[in-house]
Amino acid sequence: MNAQPPAASPLLTNCPEGLPVEAYLDPGWFAREQASIWRRHWVLVGHKSAFAEGRLELRRVGGVEVIVLRDPDGALRAFHNTCRHRGAALCTETRADFNGRLIRCPYHAWAYDISGRLVSTGFGTPTADFDKAAHGLFPVALTEWNGLVFLSLADDPPPFAPDLGLTALDNWPMDRLVIGHRAEKELACNWKIFWENYNECLHCPGIHPELVDLVPVYREGVMSEPERRDWQGGPAGPALKPGARSWTLDGAPCGAEFEGLSAEQRAAGHTFVTIYPSCFVVAHVDYVRVVTLTALAPERTRLSAEWLFLPETLAAPGFDLENVTGFAERVIAQDGEACELNQRGLHSPKFRAGRLMPQEFDIHRFHAWVLEALGERR
Template identity: 55%
Template sequence: MRKQQWFAMTQVSPLPSPRLEFCPATLPAAVYVDADWYAREMATVFAQNWICVGRLEDFGRGMMRRVQVGAADVIVCRAAEGGVSAFHNSCRHRGSELCREAVEPLGKLIRCPYHAFAYAADTGRLVATGHAVPTADFDRAAHGLLAVAWRVWAGFLFLNLGKAPRDLVADVDLAVLDHWPMQGLVTGHVWRAEIACNWKVFWENYSECLHCPGIHPELCELVPVYGQGIMAASEAVGWAGEVPAGNLKLGAESWTVGGAACGPVFSGLTEAERAAGYQFVTFWPTAYVVAHVDHVRSVRIVPLGPLRTALVVEWHFSAETLAQPGFDASEVADFAKIVLRQDGAAAEMNQRGMLSPAYRGGTLMPEEYEIHRFHQWLLQEMEVSR
């Protein structure tokens, strides 16, 4: 579920309530199961938006790694000197894959294992055609690898398949994590899971907290407002403008099993950021990042088909925290894993119910304003990209 921040950074007028003033219809049931609709999403939403593929420093230098960007198989090349390039994993000769394994060594050239066509690893320029001897009409310059745009934000690598990529945008200002030491964080734990649901079902579950009291007892204890079925005080019926200073229960500092920080609190945080306990940053359709006071968690959503979705969850720490005697990053991850497993089971339950021939679509409640916004965004992205 998505948890918005409505605490007061200073004594200013409170934000208006985000509650919907009507109960709109959901998307039709077919869009969660139909293969053709899914293919359209891959060709539009996932082909035109920035897709997070992980932390840049987790891409080894002198290596190339395969990643999935919507329907495209892409290779990310990291030069020994640290330079980055990305290309579709398809030879321009006859289409063979260039990188066969998940990760392979990278030199100055990317050589096709089929017919030995070779390309410059930094630019994708065609350098050699193996044993083939082209005729004079063959334009080498027009047969380089097809590049994929890339950019880095806060140490995360994003790829974009579009010909003219738009700016990277999130649900909040990208400067919101400027007080966290994002560039220097190190990935300490990785957890992968597959869930039997459409990718949108997982995002919708993330976008509301009506399910929290019945699905997340541990989370509701740590973040009391969730126990009311809302993500923030401003969602309550009759909200009078009171804005709490923090989100966590009294005495808790972070999302750990006991609520204690797992290491030193990041020194650059303001008092308000420490009091809040966390900050969510959401990048549709690909990922969200949760910055806690002592570590950062990232969750990537990777569609595998109309009814299958992969989650790649990573926990990132300062080198100082990782160096603590006896430190175990997997123990820090235990609390979020409890919540994520509960979310996965809820999303699968929701998907199974939507497969009923009796279900044609549903109705959103006023507290599900973020789902409504997600639906409007999705439909606009599919229309604009057609």
């Protein structure tokens, strides 16, 4: 009989089966996820700086088009991109009739104020049976968290609940950070393949030579000391290799370290906050990175990353953006290749489902989350 891990260890005590292969290939399964996960749970649609007053921004949530605007008081609002007349799109990627006060349909000139209230039917002449008050734009639930904007298409959205809690980034100056760099990549894989890769480090020694050099525990195929088979408890030491302070090519911080971080947060070197299904945030001592997923098709996923800095860091003489972004972009590229390799192999008619190793406990939890969201039981 195999020795059991310590009681406090997160390791699985068995090797459970993963999701069926249909979960990664079948259009019907993907359509169910769009309806039950992507159109219900909170989905990141951008940093607050992307939504300027006087401009309509078009976003897609679960394949559904949504418009987002900022009113003169600074509040953000979101609506379905559909006119209540005959359903025409109010906004396209390149066209929107909006003067900061009225949203006007480009087809028949129905107009709505920034609260979504219908104020004009254009050249149409409603009769007594038409209730103008009942024909405003369809609202979309919106919440802001640490400068990030999330939408939910559900009439009754679930609570907004990052895995580490709403206060996880309170010690970082999130309200002052600005976007210093963006990168985007389309992957030939199912969105869940990316999250599975994110949730384990068994691949790290073979896929990420630079990362395992920076974070020594990753060399052992685990993400933290409690995942080691011989872990006996006790505090963890610094996560980064000696002399390194941040995730950069040379390990040096890109500017002044954030004030207000605890000693534990500085020693950790990275704090990951996950918000399924669409994003994770990685907070370092000197910058923050936000990675966003968009499920495009059963085997297509868009991956976007934004690097956030203090304005004074970006403006400092000698600031080296490539030293910061080059490291994570290399890791992202390596993960992308691994995810596409994983997706490609699923097309074998012999493969039905994977088997998880004890270190893949977070994948097991993720699978349970997906199945619960779809109303299924493992």
